[in-house]
Amino acid sequence: MFLKKLKLINFRNYDSCEINFSGNKIIFVGKNAQGKTNLLESIYYLATLSSFKASHDSEVIKWGNNNAYLKAELIKYDTDVQLDILINPPKTKIVKVNGLKKASYSQYLGHLLVVNFGISDLLLLRGTPSDRRRWLDDAISQIYLAYRDRLNKYNKIKTQRNNFLKDFKGNINLSSSQEELLSVWDEQISVTGSNIIHLRHKYLKEIQEIANLKHKNISLEQEDLVLEYNSTVAGNFNARNDEILSPEIILKKYQQKIKEKRNEEIIRAQTVEGPHRDDVSFYINNTDAKAFASQGQQRTIVLAIKLSEIDFIEKIAGESPILLLDDVLAELDKTRQNYLLNAIKPETQTIISTTDTSGFDEKFLEDMEVFHIESGKVIHG
Ligand SMILES: Nc1ncnc2c1ncn2[C@@H]1O[C@H](COP(=O)(O)OP(=O)(O)OP(=O)(O)O)[C@@H](O)[C@H]1O
Numbered sequence: 195m196f197l198k199k200l201k202l203i204n205f206r207n208y209d210s211c212e213i214n215f216s217g218n219k220i221i222f223v224g225k226n227a228q229g230k231t232n233l234l235e236s237i238y239y240l241a242t243l244s245s246f247k248a249s250h251d252s253e254v255i256k257w258g259n260n261n262a263y264l265k266a267e268l269i270k271y272d273t274d275v276q277l278d279i280l281i282n283p284p285k286t287k288i289v290k291v292n293g294l295k296k297a298s299y300s301q302y303l304g305h306l307l308v309v310n311f312g313i314s315d316l317l318l319l320r321g322t323p324s325d326r327r328r329w330l331d332d333a334i335s336q337i338y339l340a341y342r343d344r345l346n347k348y349n350k351i352k353t354q355r356n357n358f359l360k361d362f363k364g365n366i367n368l369s370s371s372q373e374e375l376l377s378v379w380d381e382q383i384s385v386t387g388s389n390i391i392h393l394r395h396k397y398l399k400e401i402q403e404i405a406n407l408k409h410k411n412i413s414l415e416q417e418d419l420v421l422e423y424n425s426t427v428a429g430n431f432n433a434r435n436d437e438i439l440s441p442e443i444i445l446k447k448y449q450q451k452i453k454e455k456r457n458e459e460i461i462r463a464q465t466v467e468g469p470h471r472d473d474v475s476f477y478i479n480n481t482d483a484k485a486f487a488s489q490g491q492q493r494t495i496v497l498a499i500k501l502s503e504i505d506f507i508e509k510i511a512g513e514s515p516i517l518l519l520d521d522v523l524a525e526l527d528k529t530r531q532n533y534l535l536n537a538i539k540p541e542t543q544t545i546i547s548t549t550d551t552s553g554f555d556e557k558f559l560e561d562m563e564v565f566h567i568e569s570g571k572v573i574h575g
């Protein structure tokens with residue numbers, strides 16, 4: 195997969211900007227706060243329809259404007275593809291493939307595939323469960339194309355269900371009509387949520403052994419890595435040893451859990467359990483890495499996971515995704531830096547951002563197409 199052209203209008207600190215890429219290895223160089231991460235974010239957004247740092251679409255729109263526009267021209271399976279997005283909150287964003295408006299995100303996703311690896315990823319294990327869910331959700335959206343729509347549906351149902359729970363004002367003695375209405379929401383949230391949990395299991399199972407292999411190679415101790423999904427409604431899922439639970443089996447557990455939590459949900463007026471509260475754990479030699487691994491060990495885990503994401507996308511899509519490395523090389527020690535650089539295949543289009551190229555060796559820089567970034571302007575060469 196090759197990104198040929200990128201266009202941004204009113205995205206973050208860019209007024210209007212168009213970049214043509216001719217090389218496969220690209221580097222954005224610039225001082226702090228000039229717009230390097232914003233550029234990578236725009237590519238990521240075009241791929242996943244979400245940002246790796248914003249929690250609301252309005253944040254990516256240039257201050258003082260009402261909408262932002264992104265466009266990408268790429269080559270996939272030797273064919274030209276054009277992607278357009280108009281971000282226009284609170285309206286639903288308009289997404290187009292080859293000029294044709296798509297009615298659902300699942301029809302848009304899957305054309306541009308990326309793996310992003312930034313400094314915040316290095317803190318994945320130190321971060322919050324919500325950081326880890328975001329990582330998982332974005333990765334899965336690119337592989338299982340209906341996932342993003344399902345997730346949006348789940349969040350909508352959750353909001354409506356929460357509003358409904360608020361109406362009870364903490365009174366747990368429901369009338370039969372209230373019981374009936376709540377059971378409709380229970381049914382909807384549990385069916386949608388079960389599908390989400392199922393796909394999260396499936397994805398972790400797929401990358402488990404690839405990640406473990408990478409991890410063994412990077413960690414000098416040949417440590418063993420196991421991923422685990424911690425579901426509030428369906429229990430723990432060990433990606434190595436456990437079978438993926440079908441949505442039907444998850445649903446049974448889910449329904450049971452909703453019954454158990456009935457009074458608590460009414461009193462707190464919110465949906466207290468479900469995929470929006472789940473987490474992922476990482477075990478090194480059977481020890482929980484979130485609690486016990488050193489910073490270096492945690493970085494090795496993230497590196498292994500990121501590399502396994504690339505391999506898995508390549509396996510599924512038949513083509514390498516675009517790799518975005520946001521400032522991350524400088525944060526890795528020489529051993530991990532070299533491992534990462536050697537692991538990147540020549541055909542993987544790689545876009546790196548950095549404040550300083552002096553840490554890179556000459557030979558590495560020779561093959562790079564360099565762009566200088568200054569106050570939301572891009573200068574080639
Ligand atoms: N919605 C927005 N509208 C206008 N400017 C914005 C918006 N969001 C962020 N910015 C500005 O964009 C600038 C550049 O941000 P960016 O994160 O891309 O910098 P960077 O070049 O990656 O810097 P660093 O080297 O520190 O990581 C910041 O100064 C920020 O204030």
Ligand SMILES: [Mg+2]
Nearest residue numbers: 230231232521
């Ligand atoms: Mg940055």
